[in-house]
Amino acid sequence: xxxxxYVQQLYSLDTLDTRLTASAKTLPPASxxxxxxxxxxxxxxxTYKTANGKEAxxxxxxxxxxxxxxxxxxxxxxxxxxxxxxxxxxxxVYDVSIPSHPEYHKYEPLLSPGWIPGRKVDNxxxxxxxxxxxxxxxxxxxxxxxxxxRIYDKAFxxxxxxxxxxxxxxxxxRDNVADAxxxxxxxxxxxxxxxYLTALHGFSAIKVWVILCINYGLAKFLDRRYVxxxxxxxxxxxxxxxxxxxxxxxxxxxxxxxxxxxxAQSNLQKSSTGNWGSFLxxxxxxxxxxxxxxxxxxxxxxxxxxxxxxxxxxxxxSPVEVCVPSPRHNxxxxxxxxxxxxxxxxxxxxxxxxxxxxPAKIDDFSFRNYLAYILxxxxxxxxxxxxxxxxxxxxxxxxxxxxxxxxxxxxxxxxIALLTMEFMLHFLYAVAISKAQPTWExxxxxxxxxxxxxxxxxxxxKLLLPWRFFRLWALFDNIDPPxxxxxxxxxxxSALAFWRGWHRSFNRWIVRYIxxxxxxxxxxxxxxxxxxxxxxxNMLAVFTFVALWHDIQLKLLIWxxxxxxxxxxxxxxxxxxxxxxxxNHKDAYRVICGVGAIGNILMMMAANLVGFAVGLDGLKxxxxxxxxxxxxxxxLVAACGAxxxxxxxxxxxxxxxxxxxxxxxx
Numbered sequence: 001x002x003x004x005x006y007v008q009q010l011y012s013l014d015t016l017d018t019r020l021t022a023s024a025k026t027l028p029p030a031s032x033x034x035x036x037x038x039x040x041x042x043x044x045x046x047t048y049k050t051a052n053g054k055e056a057x058x059x060x061x062x063x064x065x066x067x068x069x070x071x072x073x074x075x076x077x078x079x080x081x082x083x084x085x086x087x088x089x090x091x092x093v094y095d096v097s098i099p100s101h102p103e104y105h106k107y108e109p110l111l112s113p114g115w116i117p118g119r120k121v122d123n124x125x126x127x128x129x130x131x132x133x134x135x136x137x138x139x140x141x142x143x144x145x146x147x148x149x150r151i152y153d154k155a156f157x158x159x160x161x162x163x164x165x166x167x168x169x170x171x172x173x174r175d176n177v178a179d180a181x182x183x184x185x186x187x188x189x190x191x192x193x194x195x196y197l198t199a200l201h202g203f204s205a206i207k208v209w210v211i212l213c214i215n216y217g218l219a220k221f222l223d224r225r226y227v228x229x230x231x232x233x234x235x236x237x238x239x240x241x242x243x244x245x246x247x248x249x250x251x252x253x254x255x256x257x258x259x260x261x262x263x264a265q266s267n268l269q270k271s272s273t274g275n276w277g278s279f280l281x282x283x284x285x286x287x288x289x290x291x292x293x294x295x296x297x298x299x300x301x302x303x304x305x306x307x308x309x310x311x312x313x314x315x316x317x318s319p320v321e322v323c324v325p326s327p328r329h330n331x332x333x334x335x336x337x338x339x340x341x342x343x344x345x346x347x348x349x350x351x352x353x354x355x356x357x358x359p360a361k362i363d364d365f366s367f368r369n370y371l372a373y374i375l376x377x378x379x380x381x382x383x384x385x386x387x388x389x390x391x392x393x394x395x396x397x398x399x400x401x402x403x404x405x406x407x408x409x410x411x412x413x414x415x416i417a418l419l420t421m422e423f424m425l426h427f428l429y430a431v432a433i434s435k436a437q438p439t440w441e442x443x444x445x446x447x448x449x450x451x452x453x454x455x456x457x458x459x460x461x462k463l464l465l466p467w468r469f470f471r472l473w474a475l476f477d478n479i480d481p482p483x484x485x486x487x488x489x490x491x492x493x494s495a496l497a498f499w500r501g502w503h504r505s506f507n508r509w510i511v512r513y514i515x516x517x518x519x520x521x522x523x524x525x526x527x528x529x530x531x532x533x534x535x536x537x538n539m540l541a542v543f544t545f546v547a548l549w550h551d552i553q554l555k556l557l558i559w560x561x562x563x564x565x566x567x568x569x570x571x572x573x574x575x576x577x578x579x580x581x582x583x584n585h586k587d588a589y590r591v592i593c594g595v596g597a598i599g600n601i602l603m604m605m606a607a608n609l610v611g612f613a614v615g616l617d618g619l620k621x622x623x624x625x626x627x628x629x630x631x632x633x634x635x636l637v638a639a640c641g642a643x644x645x646x647x648x649x650x651x652x653x654x655x656x657x658x659x660x661x662x663x664x665x666x
Contacts, residue, residue: 009409010409010413011413012663013405013657013662014406015409015410015413016413016483017121017408017482017483017486018401018406018480019109019352019401019482020483020486020664021662024388029627030608034193037208037370041442042052051514054573063387065243065655065656065658065659066586066654066655068655068656068659069652069653069655070656074379075648075649078645078648078649079647081642081644084648085642088446089450090428090451092428092446092447092450093428093429093447093450094427094428095447095453096429096433096443096447096451097427097428097429099428100460102442103433103436103438103439103442103443106434106436106437106438107124107429107432107433107436107438108120108436108472109581110122110351110432110436111123111124111125111429111432114425115422116262116422116423116426118316119426119427120424120426121422121425122425122426122428122429122430122431122432123425124431124432124435125431125458125462127462128458128465131405131462131465131466133284135418136471137596140470141473141475142472142476143378145192145217145378145473145477146158146473146476146477148192149188150479152184152188152384153184156184157285158177158180158181159180166195174348174505175347176220176398178347178348178396179396180395181395181396181397182364182392182395184203185372186368186369186372186395189375189376189377189577190368190371190372190375192377193372193375193376193377193380194369194375196375196380197375197380198285199285199286200285200286200287200290200381201284201285201286201287201290202283202285202288203250203280203281203283203285203290204284204285204288204290205285205290207247207248207290208290210313211238211301211329212301212370212371212374212375214234214368215231215234215235215301215304215305216304216367218225218231218234219231219304219305219308219309219365220307220308220365222657224309224312226307227308228306228309229310231301231302231306231309232302232303235298235301235302236459238294239295239298239548242294243291244518246291247290249277249281250276250277250278250279250280250281251277251278252359254275254276254278254279255275255277262323277436280543287535289576293381295549295550296337296380296381296382296385297380298549299376299383299506299549299627300374300383300385300388301374301493302513303385303387303388303513304365304370304373304374304388306513307359307360307387307388307389307424308388310359311359311360311362311365312362313591320526328515331479331562341567345511347393347396347397348397348498349397350397351401352390352482353392355389355390355393355394356387356389356390356512357388357389358393359389360392360393364392365388370388371393372376373386373388374389375411376391376431376474376479377473378469378470378473378477378479379470380472380476381466382466382467382470383467383481383484383505383506384467384470384471384474384481384482384483384504384505385481385482385486385505385506385509386479386481386482386505387509388511392477394478394479394480395479397478398478399478399480401480402456402475402478402480407472407475407476409470410468410471410472410475413468414465414468414469414472417461417464417465417468418626420459420461421458421465422461424454424457424458424461425458427507428454428517430450430451430454430455430456430458431458433451434455440624441640443656444631444633444637445629445631446635447630449635452605452609453605456489456605456609457489457490459489460485460488460489463484463485463503464484464485467484467503468483468484468485471483471484477618480503482504482506482508483501483504483505484503484504484506485501485502485503485504486500486501486504486664486666487666489502490646491650492601492650492666493597493600493601493650493651493655494570494597494666495566495567495570495600495603495604496567496570496571497665497666498604500665500666501664501666504666506546510542510546514541514542514547515538515539515542518538518541518542519538520535520538535571536567536571547584558659562645565601566600566604566606566607568602569596569599569600569603573596576591577592590648593647593651594636594648594651595644596644597644597647598640598643599643600642601643601646601647
């Protein structure tokens with residue numbers, strides 16, 4: 001294998017996540033998706049396809065990729081722009097990150113000693129600092145956890161003698177082994193989780209246990225009709241309570257339970273130790289502020305409750321009914337009298353969609369399995385997010401997407417991303433500059449725009465690295481969660497598509513548990529204006545939840561509303577300029593989309609700078625520096641031209657993926 005082929009494989013979508021190169025609904029070729037009961041059903045299906053041949057042909061034409069433009073004269077010009085612009089972008093921020101710059105003294109206190117000779121490191125982002133400072137210890141845990149599991153597995157080989165699988169709908173010896181594997185994995189996960197949680201949070205782990213027990217009780221002991229409302233009320237209430245009560249310090253709990261005793265003890269001792277609550281608070285583990293990262297756990301709490309709630313209305317462990325369309329109807333979703341046919345699922349080789357949609361057996365919704373899922377160590381702190389159904393399925397059968405070679409390549413990509421972040425923090429001090437309340441007038445418009453741009457890149461990398469690290473840990477443990485970051489931050493031109501690829505597992509969670517239950521875009525009966533309006537209203541509700549879920553701060557609430565507001569022009573443009581009307585003018589349509597992409601990119605950058613970087617006041621300073629002078633306006637025009645070039649390259653990248661049968665929708 002040549003070096004080029006190795007790099008190509010290293011950065012292939014298949015290495016990143018096999019879900020990206022195969023439909024979530026499609027099984028590997030070696031497995032049959034389903035089997036129809038008789039030839040008549042097949043004939044009906046073929047008749048349906050023939051009757052709708054014209055629509056299918058039109059849809060196929062609409063989705064056909066265009067001929068490659070990589071070798072065209074147009075793209076030759078774009079390559080020249082890239083060769084000139086990209087080095088200048090880095091140089092502009094490097095020039096303001098050297099000691100000789102007049103503003104250097106303002107942000108120098110925020111810099112720390114670095115490991116690259118002659119350079120300090122910008123470790124001023126508190127969120128990433130916690131990850132960066134603990135990277136060596138986390139890699140030790142990554143090696144230890146799977147090793148201990150393998151030792152445990154050898155010490156306790158699989159046994160299929162216990163239990164009665166036939167009573168639960170499974171009869172084959174292979175499924176007996178799968179049940180035994182599930183039991184062994186769950187036992188290990190629960191034991192390790194108890195140790196892991198105690199090490200992370202110390203005595204505060206008790207608070208986590210209490211929340212988990214209450215949530216489990218809501219799902220299992222309430223009347224089924226009240227489970228959804230109770231689940232949402234409790235978990236959103238927990239988000240607010242954790243923030244308002246600052247994680248419920250034991251010293252405040254002690255004052256609340258025994259106020260007189262606590263006051264007397266405090267007066268007698270007159271020491272910093274205070275009451276018994278102070279003693280417990282002193283042993284808060286590696287992460288005393290447990291409530292900061294508990295938001296991700298809330299998503300799993302909701303997932304378990306709703307997966308259990310939905311499972312109560314389904315027949316578990318039996319063939320799933322599939323709708324076979326009748327030839328006398330135009331759309332299978334609109335038929336009420338379609339014949340229901342059975343499909344036999346191979347539970348050892350389910351597609352991701354089947355793992356998520358097929359409910360676990362009722363016996364699987366036990367308290368022990370609940371704890372193992374909620375506290376699964378590799379994904380406990382940051383995710384990615386797995387649904388309960390998916391977790392149980394993967395515990396039974398190791399996903400065929402996991403291979404040693406692919407996992408090693410994924411680890412190499414993580415290491416390269418970590419080095420990239422290190423070089424950025426050592427040579428580009430964009431974060432420290434923005435935190436030091438700089439005099440924006442001291443920077444040129446080009447430098448101001450690049451400070452904002454690289455701030456966003458640091459945000460992207462500081463989220464990508466923990467997500468990929470913990471996903472790598474899960475892959476070594478034979479669990480395959482979805483990849484959270486599909487594209488580089490700079491490879492996005494659509495606000496709608498951006499959120500499908502940014503924190504992807506969270507986006508999929510939102511769709512499953514919020515957007516679809518709210519009605520999504522309104523369904524087939526409400527296409528058109530009302531469907532678009534309903535989609536926007538539901539999107540506003542979704543991003544309000546997302547903002548509050550991230551943190552209960554005004555700037556994040558503004559960020560959520562800005563995202564919804566900035567999506568509106570894209571939705572409106574898609575309504576006014578549908579792609580199907582431009583099939584004979586594809587180049588003109590590409591230019592129109594490029595112009596729209598410029599506005600999208602600028603608005604996305606503004607919204608994310610407000611929410612996660614400089615805030616609203618900082619954005620005002622940046623904008624004033626950009627448009628407050630003629631030179632700034634001239635630069636803005638040039639920047640829009642560069643963004644247009646970038647958008648055209650992004651379009652062609654997606655066309656290149658389509659030519660290889662890949663459509664990521666982001």
